[in-house]
Amino acid sequence: MPFGHQKVESRRLLLREISQHGPVPRIDLAEHTGISRATVTSVTADLLRGGLIEEVPRESRSDESARGRPRVDLKIAGGAHLIAGLKVSNASISLVLLDFDGVDVMDHECVIPMGRLAPDALAGHIRSGLADLADKAGRRLSDISAVGVGLAGVVDAEHGLVYWSPSLNQRNVPFGDVLREALGVSVYVDNDANLVAMAELTFGLGKSHSDFIVITIESGVGMGMVLGGQLYRGTRGCGAEFGHTKVHLDGALCRCGQRGCLEAYVADYALVREASSVGGMSLTTPTNQAVATVLRAAKNGDPTARTVVDRASKMFAMGLANLVNIFDPELVILAGEQMQFDHLYADTVIEEMRKSIVEIDKPAPEVVVHKWDNLMWARGAAAYALEFVQDTAVEALEDA
């Protein structure tokens, strides 16, 4: 390994460490990373000179108060870069602006037409949303170093290629390139559930875990996997596909055209289809109204509605149990924003899941419910872009 490469690697490693644990004393950096104290001193000097980190006075601890000169810790220089993250939903885009230290600077929500859009049209909405976001923060679009974008669907994140998405009216869209062209900044596109996993890893419940699964519940079911502290995407960039795992041989017809997918039992349209087949509901009612009706009826004890919701919950528990059997993760996070799918977060579902996993004389993995809003999805997208900005910044550092 040429020396220059080693130096960039040390810079990258120390910047990540400071980002995760700062403010942090230099001595701790050496201990945590295994990099020698001398190298920590020279590398952090480079990072300081480049404006990527800054020194802050240490909060005095009682055991230090008596000593000599004031001590300093190192933290990320928040002002070094601006990073935007956004999530495209069915009829809106949620955006957030973070500083280089991952701190919220501004957020914004904009309305877009419902349904599938042409790539250029969606790029236009994203551009105008970002411009409004920057404007609200008193900045310009060109001040933003990178943008992270989360979309539902199957995405090859490495190449910014969207195989398909409910937000786009075409398959195989090089949406990263389309956006880069439209925005004039670096763009990183990923599946939205992956970015929720990224947010949990960076800001959330996954911070202290290296192996966990995040299940997102909206109108569909998404999944993100963190294995060994890294987001796992699969070889073709389309792993972690949970909603279309099959829970019944030749079962219910799914929107994807196949049969027996988990989504064909638990998604909003599946609930409505079930309920409508026994009468008392019109197929012309908008899905969100119809699903609200079914769920309310179930809560009020209507036996038909109950059996519809119960089966969805059981299928969901079975799918979760399969994931636990395969991954044996430390933690399963059920994340979502729509309180209406409460029945999938229920204790009975978690109990049912526990009964369906391989029994050993050790506790089952922890399952936690984490309800959050679209802004957290956007934060995950920003966290994803932030990693690239960190890497680019250390590569661009001049030598002393």
Add this chain to the structure above:
Amino acid sequence: MPFGHQKVESRRLLLREISQHGPVPRIDLAEHTGISRATVTSVTADLLRGGLIEEVPRESRSDESARGRPRVDLKIAGGAHLIAGLKVSNASISLVLLDFDGVDVMDHECVIPMGRLAPDALAGHIRSGLADLADKAGRRLSDISAVGVGLAGVVDAEHGLVYWSPSLNQRNVPFGDVLREALGVSVYVDNDANLVAMAELTFGLGKSHSDFIVITIESGVGMGMVLGGQLYRGTRGCGAEFGHTKVHLDGALCRCGQRGCLEAYVADYALVREASSVGGMSLTTPTNQAVATVLRAAKNGDPTARTVVDRASKMFAMGLANLVNIFDPELVILAGEQMQFDHLYADTVIEEMRKSIVEIDKPAPEVVVHKWDNLMWARGAAAYALEFVQDTAVEALEDA
């Protein structure tokens, strides 16, 4: 990182590199590992002095033949250590003896009583099998540096703890400790399907892949996962549990006591149970005879037998598709020794699987069938133990 630790790490890294790619010139080692040429020279000198590697004359290449002094490559010194690997099956133990370079020295098979054994009894059979193996090779049990052991069941490999196994009559057996006591050498225990994955990674079809899944088909269905070039075991050591993933809500009763497990549809006993329920077969017939009868009848076109076998194949394909949807691996290896389960390896199963995965405009993962014998399972167990022997050997090296 203290300097001594870095040195051990470099030794470990170079020994692994020589083990995987030897005979190899020193200059290639520096290039492949990123370790400086000076360090490669000093570390390989340590490894040579310790007898872990040796110099061999290079096969002359035309572009070199004219040059001066004879060139040498480095390879593992096969004679440095002996490593045994074994797989415990239902009525036999397969054993293999490898040298430090992973080359077969001897193999052996011994008969043991059928069914579940007491841990001490099984340890006794393993000891006598190993003694016979060593004897056949003209060596003694005490010449063996380490033993790798593969068992069916749920195993916490890190602690050598067997939560349960069809080979043991107790749960939660610290079988690693039991064997270490009985044998007087280092012992490494793991789930047998994990060790097949290890064998594929070390010697087999997985050598050039970093993300693949191995499915083993015997009387049950096992699974090993290699992610990022490493065996993935899960947090509690009981991941990769494929046979007990659920393929039908409240479905067929499984031997594990739960309902709807894949094994409850595809295992030998499941086929026999199905066939017996329509008459023409006695439940008192031994399973292996009964399953042979069902499979033969299916091949001869008997409609009842066909429907039994067809459903098993479809359930298996559905389970495989779920794995592909979740992992998106480069490669799926179907590995097994029992030709009788041919119907699960059939092209129609692989075709059915392809129809049930999320469709993107990229080819589905490669699926290959790899039929092998118990000896390859034993080789995987030895490969697992070999890694520990390598690590221990570099730690024990004296400084120059």
